[in-house]
Amino acid sequence: MGRTSVQIALIGLMVALAASLPNKDDWDIYSFHINSTVTSRYATTVITSRVANRMNESKEIQFHVRIPKNAFISKFRMFIDGQVYDGNVKEKEQAKRQYTAAVSRGESAGIVSSVGRTLEEFKTSVTISAHKKVTFELTYEELMKRTLGKYELQIHARPMQPVRDFKVDVHIQEKAGISFMDVKGGLSTNALANAITQILTDKQAWVYFYPTEDQQKACDSCSAQGLNGDLVIVYDVNRNSTLGDIMVSKGYFVHHFAPSNLTRIPKNVVFVIDRSGSMHGRKIQQTRAALIRILGDLAEGDHFGLITFDDGIYHWKQELVQATSENLQSAKTFAREITDRGGTDINRAVLEGTRMLNAHPREGSASILILLTDGDPTSGVTNIEQIHSNIRQAIAGKFPLYCLGFGYDVNFEFLEKMALQNNGVARRIYEDSDADIQLKGFYEEVATPLLTDVTMSYKGASNLTETIFSQYYNGSEIVVAGQIDDNNLDTFIPEAVAISATERRTFSKTSSPVETTDTLSENQIQRVWAYLTVKQLLQKELQMSGPEKEEVKKKTLELSLKYSFVTPHTSMVVTKPPGETTAVLHKPKEGKQASQGRLSRVFHSSHISYGAQRPLHHPGGRRKQAMYPASRPTAQLEDYVVDMLAGSPGGFLRTSHQPVVPLLQDVQILLRPTFEAATLAPRLHRFLIETNNSALPLCFDIAGHPFIKLLHHPSRELFVNGELNSVTSAVFKKIVIHFEADKHVEVDAKGVTVRVGENTTRLTGQDMITADSLTVITRSKEIDIAAGDTRMVIIVHEMAGEEFLWPVMRQKPSVTDLEGILALKPAGYEDVDGFPNGKKKIKDQEIAVTRTSTVDYSISPPEMIVCWLMAADSALQRPLNDFLVAQL
Structure with missing residues (x-):
């Protein structure tokens, strides 16, 4: 949120070790890969981290993954001693109990759970046995959100140490065509720029980021602990003024609606600014700076008003005025003189802003109310439910309310519910040095309305996601998904109706035919529908109470479990079954994992069957003798297979009836000079x-x-x-x-x-x-x-x-x-x-x-x-x- 547009964050896996760590000699991240595939605005990201515990005792390592609130983790896997453990999504408390029980038994376990209601952070904790290696594979999915005319895919990498095998691979494929693509962020500058390869064709783009260990110490915020910064891939797709792109697959559809070449609608905007005592210091300074910059961006056709409040209400003007140069100069003078004092009467302030907009109706304009506050209501009406009711009745659906919560201690749930009830959104403004840029960035998102009262309709479809939108802004995008009745495209008729600057418009022709897409992976359209449905149910749940709230929560939980989405109601857990040791690994006793949209993976190993004794030879002259039977029926060759994993530290040699033999870096298997090639059995792959x-x-x-x-x-x-x-x-x-x-x-x-x-x-x-x-x-x-x-x-x-x-x-x-x-x-x-x-x-x-x-x-x-x-x-x-x- 600290950028001029909403960032689609794909935050790299961060290792944060408690207690005795950060002693690097205790552990080693020897491989760290991020692979993100974006197909038709839907991003699937896989983070793979391979970690070795160097200690003589079990060690619990915590992995923190920061992702945007719009993303859902959908898969978590661990590879331990050759065994694969898949995560299972469960109801949150059930998952937590299972994880705690496993850790108390000294078993390896992992849990993925959301932290807070906004899904800003996910976390896994895994106990790694002494001198063992564990591979973590975490997958999350997100429908990318268009903001200010672009999508942003952001990778924040902080692995806590330079990693020998560090890779970021991004592949973008867009049927509509890619209009531009760029790579930004702190990890794309100076010495790290040479580690980036970017390729752009008409409908595809690739970005590769392969920094060496030395380069991983070279960015502005990097150190001996390795990378610490962002890699941001920015792009957009080709657009026109039609109904947009509709993709259909297996009875589901996704519609992207973002018409271009529309005339800007003049707006009426009222800013309601908290000036209570808690805004003292940098908060009020940044608010003044942001407000002055925002006022400078108002167009002459706009009308605006300013209200500041503590336990009282203070107007710049009692009514809305036109954004003339004279009025803007006067408003900036008012903004420079805003000081902090008193309590916080949010109810009265928002109702006054609503009154000003209701008293200034203008045909062919769009009204917006923006509230900025850092605290709870402390004066006037302080009952939160009463405030919500009062404001909902006053606005009555006529315009959106946007709530900006300043700082971490703000009651964000209160603001979010109030915004959602009034067709708006809530945004947290982080109390950092660029908070004024964050504030201005949010304003830019809603600064240019192009359509109002947008209604999307789909004859021959059902189970639709949200279809009514109060406003459509320049640079944004409306996305609707649903099911096509009987999978019959002949009866499926999409249409959009909205009010533009000059007329009521109907959009009924798409930029490409409505047809089954072959560019998305199996069941991806259905997963987009499930993703949007769960996201909107979570918003709906926040607005409700009593039995209605419980019913929505139940439906949200059912869909989250069905599609393996980690949401505020679910966690993903992996444990070993009771009674098992780390040397004998069987499948967990968990229920089945949802498999929608999974691509099958096929692996391979090359096997050699020998008919004589062979020495293991190291270039330094040391030898180890490994004995295998000289004869064995061909049908049972698999019992005496040799698996080689050479050229990699920590590799090993195993047979099904022999103990594991550690291999050195350059171990080779040499045959005796008398060994004849004819004695080799047919090679088994x-x-x-x-x-x-x-x-x-x-x-x-x-x-x-x-x-x-x-x-x-x-x-x-x-x-x-x-x-x-x-x-x-x-x-x-x-x-x-x-x-x-x-x-x-x-x-x-x-x-x-x-x-x-x-x-x-x-x-x-x-x-x-x-x-x-x-x-x-x-x-x-x-x-x-x-x-x-x-x-x-x-x-x-x-x-x-x-x-x-x-x-x-x-x-x-x-x-x-x-x-x-x-x-x-x-x-x-x-x-x-x-x-x-x-x-x-x-x-x-x-x-x-x-x-x-x-x-x-x-x-x-x-x-x-x-x-x-x-x-x-x-x-x-x-x-x-x-x-x-x-x-x-």
Whole structure:
């Protein structure tokens, strides 16, 4: 709120350690990633932080995440000792009790809960066992709000130490087209500017922020503790004067209405300024400065009035006057002489401002009442409910009331309720050095009304979000969502009716046809509807009391639980079940997590089966001997698999029947000179399928070195195939993408070849090429590819000096005919007879399983994960041959 527009904050994960921390030697954040995807104004942000506890005892670490009140956390995951723990949204008190019980048992646990009613801060606390690593993955979603003609995506990074692997990735995709994009904030200047890469095409934009450890100490507010500042991505979309953009998917719609080329409506505005004793000092000084600047921005066609109050009322003029230069000069003189004294009679002051506006009706104008106060009512009428009733009756819906609460000790709930009851909003003004800029910034948001009495109507639709708006301001946007009856577009007729400066206008034509969108991820339109509905129910609940309030609260809670939104009524919690130790990890005893809108993640590990003894060799000359059976039936090879995670400090070597052996940085596995290649069994490549609850994932093996069908998107003519490596310990050696017949991308560990028609380009290092709806971006250890409505990132890993590839879906199309490994949806299974080991039931079929481990290569650096191994056909619920292709 301390900017000239409402900021869409995507605040990076901040680590704040109590008690014995901040001793950096106690803990280490060795990886910190923020990935934000903005598609059609809806932002999904994933924050991933990997932390190691260096102590010889368990340590509780608190993670603070500051996000805007308009955002909802929707997913929280922990990766501990190879086990994945998914968060579950629960009613707040229930979640808190469960977390407290887990911590008292000395178990690792995490909780995400809101702090305060405005959702300004979320917090997780996790107890990490001695010398263990934990990965935290936090996701939140937000419908971005347009303010002063732009959207702002703000990242505040303060990881408390320089991080070796620090990345911020932002991808924006807008069907309407991006009119401009810029990167601002303290993290974009001076020495850090070189760490930013920004790319803009017609409908897509990318921003990458990859500062080195030295650069993380170089910003103005940075120090030896690393980054501490903002990265702000600013953009807007193309617009015109029609009904706007309407996106439809699976029976839900979202309508963005922001017509341009409208004539400004003259306004009538009354400022009601608190001058009570509590405003003493900097508050009153900043209020005077802001008011003088605001008066200078009034247009000559505007009319205005000034009221100051303590336990009495003081007018500059008894009635509204025109904003002539003479009147403005006189008003500024009045503002300069405002001093603090006395009590706080809010009721009388707001009623007087209402009287002035009601006494000055002007056809073709828009009226606004703005209250600034820092305290509770202390004189006159002090009963809050009575004040609300008095003001609601006096305003009677004729104009909006905006309430600005100055400082942290203001009764913000009182102001927020009063504003909402009168078609306005409340805003907290933070008592910082730029408070006068905050005040002026809010005024600029409402300074230029373009439409009044806006009514949005949708024939053939139901379950609509708010459809009536008192005013539409320049640079803002109206958003409505709902359900289309019977999913029938033929009977769906949207329309907007409003009063402009000159006439009553009807908007009935969209800038693009109303059609099913293919640019949003699965169920995203439905999630936007749920997001808006929950947000507006929370506002409605604040205005009510008694049984009506409880009914709205119940509905809010139901939707929050259904869509896994962390709201003031819910928390997200992850715990280990009672009786378990940190060495034996099973799924939590929590209920199922909502899975709407989830993209399936598929992991892979390369496995080697040896028929002889092999030494583990370190370049320094030290050797460790690892013994494995010389023979083993092929059908049971998975029991003696070697998982390697080399080239990464803290990696480890594991077999299912041997203890974990720590690996040094450059450990290599060497074969005896007498070892013959012919003794190698067919190489097994292991894939994982994520589950749709907190259970262990499923895994299956593919033998040999076939070509894999990674993705086939028929309606987009998109084919993605990968070649597995059959000689080294690598995973994919090559990935090929065919798109729209004439576009081909071939990726290997050394670079990317792009062929468009007859033209061939080789990309290496930091490079980019775009052709129509195909964009390929290469950077260090990652290749970012966008093909129509599909986006994937190919990660380049390195193991023992060998580089290999692994693809990760970042945006999956919302269609039903996708095929391939990357198109797999989360799996679902049940324990047979309630016992976790031995067998699982999938779609009424009992399947033999083995508990084992593998490596998740979809993240960097990779991490070990536990899974249930079963036959490929059983895990896929289809013949494995359906996922193999004859050639790339």
